[in-house]
Amino acid sequence: MSTPSAAREQALVTTFVRLADTLVADYDVIELFHGLCGDCVSLLGVDAAGLLLTDQRGNLQVVSASTEAANLVELFQLQAEEGPCLDCFRTSAQVHAGDLAADTRWPRFAALADDNGFTAVHALPMRLRGETIGALNLFHRSRTDMSVDELAIGQALADVATIAILSDRNTRERERLTEQLQAALTSRVIIEQAKGVLAERGQIPLDEAFSRLRAHARSTQQRLSDLARAVTDGSFDTAPLLR
C-alpha cells in the first residue's frame, strides 16, 4: 500500500535517478530541459512549466516548455519584458504569486496569464555560484501557494537544469558557460526552424510539428537537436514524420 506521499517519494526517486543517469551520459541539453519541464508537471502538480535562459545580450529566452502551445510560449516570452521570471532572474531569488488576480506587480503579464486560464505563478532562479543564468517558471490554473517541500523539489529541478548547462569538468568555467549557453540557444533556434519546416510541409500546427520531431528522435534514439538540424539542412527526409 502506498500513501500519496509515498507515491510521490517513489516518483521523485525515479526522476532523480533518471536525471543522474542522463547527466553522466552524452545528452542533448534541450531534450533534458524538456524532460525537466514535464517532471515539474508530474511531480509538482503544476499545470505548465517553462525554462528561460539569459542570452547574455540582455534578454531572457524561452528554451523549453511543458507544452509548445503558441499562447503559452507567448506568456513565457512576455517575461523578457515584465513578469515574475524577469524579477526572479534580476533578483536571483524565488518569486511567488499564489493569486495573480490580487497581485499588482505585472499588469500586462497578469492579464495575459488570466486570458490563458492561469491564476498562480512561481519563478525559481537558475543559479550558479555568483551568477544567475535563467529561471524556471511554474503555472497553476487555480490559486496556489506552493509548499516548502514543493518549492524545494522545484528548486532542485532548476539546479539540475543549471548543472546540465555546465556539463563538464572544465576549469575554464566562465568561458565554458558562455559557449554552452550560446550553444543551447542555437539549438533552440534550429528546433524552431525545423518546426516551421515541418508545419509547412505537413500543414500541421507548430506544436504538433514539435511533438512529431520529438517522438521521432526518441523512437530512433537520436538527439532532438541533431534531428532538427538534419531537417533544416535537408539531409533528413521528412516524409515519414508527416504521414
Place this chain on the structure above:
Amino acid sequence: MGGGCEVDQARLSQALVDAVAVGGSEAALAVCRACVEWLPMTGASITMMTVAEVQEPVCATDAVSARIDELQFGLGDGPCVESFRTGRAVLVPDIADPSETRWPVFATAAAATGARGMFVFPLQVGGARIGVLDCYRDAPGPLDDEDLTGALRTADAAVWSLLDRTHPGDGRFGPAGALDGSALVRAEVHQATGMLMAQAGLDAPSALARLRAYSFSAGRTITEVADDVVARRLRLHPDGVWSDAATGNPSYGDTPSDDPVDSPSRDDEENPS
C-alpha cells in the same frame, strides 16, 4: 576589467544599427569599427564561410586582426578556425598563457602578433554557419558581462551585414530596430524562417534574408511579418513572389522585379479594390 571603462550599450547599439544601414560590402567593416570603438577590443575582423565551407576574409579593422585570421586559416589551427568548424563561441582570455594548450601550433605564431585576449563568435542562422566575428585585444583578461553582451550584439549585427552582402535586397531600409539583432531572439522569426524554407525551397540564411527584405519594403518589423507567415496569412512561392492569403492577391515583393503591379503602401492593401 576592460580597462575599467563602462560599456555604453546604448551608443554601441546605435552604432551597430548605423553600421548595418550602410549596407552592401561596407557594412561588415562598419560593424567591426563599431565594435572596436565602443568595446574594449583592439581589433576585429569578419570571415565569411562560402558554400563549400571555405573561408573568405571579408574585412579587418587593422593589420594585426587580418594577420591573426591569415595565420589561423593558414595553419588550420586556432580559436577562429575552431569556431568556424564547430559553430561555437570560443573565448580565450590569454592566448599566451602557458596553461592554454588548445592550439599549440597557433599559440606560438600568435605571440609574435601581440594579441592576448581572443574572442570569436560564430555568425549563424540556426544551424547554417555563415562566418565568424573575430575580436582581439592586446591585454590579457576575460570579457566581463558588459563586454560579452556588447560582443554578442555585435555578432548579431554582423549576421545582418553578411546577409545583405550575400543576399542583396533593393536597398530600401525599414524600421531601425530591425537592423540590430533584436529580431533574432524571437521564436516566431525562426519558425517563419523554417516555413519559408519549405515554401520556397531555400536554405535558412536565404529564407531569413527574404523575410527581412520583405519587412523592409513593407515598412514593418521582422517580427510582425514573421507572425503573418506563422499564421499562414503570408507565403513565399518558389518563384520568389509573396502572396497575402487575406486578399488572395500577390503581395508586393521585396525586390522590384517580383511584382510589376506592386502596391505602393500597406494602406492600399487594406482598402477593398
